[in-house]
Amino acid sequence: MAFGLLFDAYAGIVYRHAVQRTGDWATAEEVVSLTFLEAWRLRERLLPEGGSPLPWLLGIATNVLRNMSRAARRHREALQRLPARPSVPDFAGELVDRIHDESRLAAVRQALGRLRRHEQEVFVLCVWSGLDYAAAAEALGVPVGTVRSRLSRARDRLRRFVEAEREPAQGSGQLNGGRNSVARSIQEKHR
């Protein structure tokens, strides 16, 4: 099994998934490293035969996200050798963009945070990462029926939040957690 190739093909997707779950770029990089190190450690027991390895990898990533400290302990030395991220660039333009992204992410994650953890996991796998029910079930190691019921609970909860938040003036039918106003005020501070 070519693990370098596996990394090339899927590191980007695992990273995006981790950013969405953690809202933090540096943590997301650690999640990527830990996920692939765990994949390597578990390769003989768990490597799927044929088909896309994506559910398997996102399942490992989900476990890493559930218990970062345990995974980090297991691979402590490897993490110490992780290449340092470059420091934040010093020109204002990129900083504003980055803060803008961060505040949006924070607002979306706040909305996501209103779901229970099991619901968050299936929501992000199925809705944001595009796994179908069977793949999400494989990733999480639960029956398909469980994925379906968690997802439908997540949907009901989100609907209720939207109903509760909907004001006569906007009514966009979308949970935005006020992210636009947050982003704007931060941008203005930096101008």
Place this chain on the structure above:
Amino acid sequence: MNQDIEEMARLLPAPATTDLTAERHRRLREHFMQEITQPHTATRAGSRAAAGRRRSRPMRALAAGIVAVGLAAAGTMLALDSAPETRPAPILVVQQGDSGVVRGLLDRIALAAGVRPAVTVGTGQFLYIKSNVSFMVIEAGAAAKVRLQAVHPREIWLAQDPKRSGLLKENGKTTTLEPGGPTNEQLVGALPADPAALLAKAYADTKGQGNGPDQEAFVHIGDLLFESLPSPQVSAALYRAAALVPGVVGIDDAVDAIGRHGVAIARTDEKTGVRSEWIFDPATYAYLGQRSYTVRDVDGIPAGTVTGITAVMERAVVDRAGRTQ
């Protein structure tokens, strides 16, 4: 099921996030591969020191062989999962490269490059490159199966102002490239027109990086030639510098992504077993594109398996990202 998913995507859309940059992908991959192949290493410090100097350019991909090839695939993987427009990777007969022809061939290429009209790019502008590309996609399992994407258009706008974002359009997906990349002026504006000096600089600028000094120097020179806009004099000198890198060979007949035949300059990355070719028109010596393939069995992938192939269709200087003129 899809209705439910669509409804939920409307209720709480995925936040737009910045993708893992080519640079960070490479660094994290290097780290991962070192951890699983050699539990303890002493090379870390050196490559970490070099990190600050490293450029990240998405097109670096192909030249870097498998590493980069997968990178390009990563961005499109989800789309491909739903609409797998792939074909089994073709397997070539690996030609014996000829190191004896390198100097003469690169000299002719340099002469042609030296008399092309100079094109300049201003600070607020973008270097636009349109190409047709096809990269490797891995279907993993007990035995990795390699497939190639269908040849498809790829357009990239490289910002010449470090505060502005570039743009990449590929497979119906538009990606904003992080600002802060080096400008053309910084990359090639102050380069000497002397091949030996250029070669020394290529080694110095890539010291401690990647899969060995010669390979890194070769890839670096390719980056400068094909992802920026050097003056005709500097282009010519860069080609002559490439001729001085050990391990570079000439290939009689290579084919780009749209079937154009040409002659190629190539080098094999000994660590990955992947040879990268720069392909040129055999009559005009104009740059056509690149091709990469394994030259030996790599992790069960047979020698000659094509891992990426491109054809440059257009290079231009434009005023705005997303515009083509």
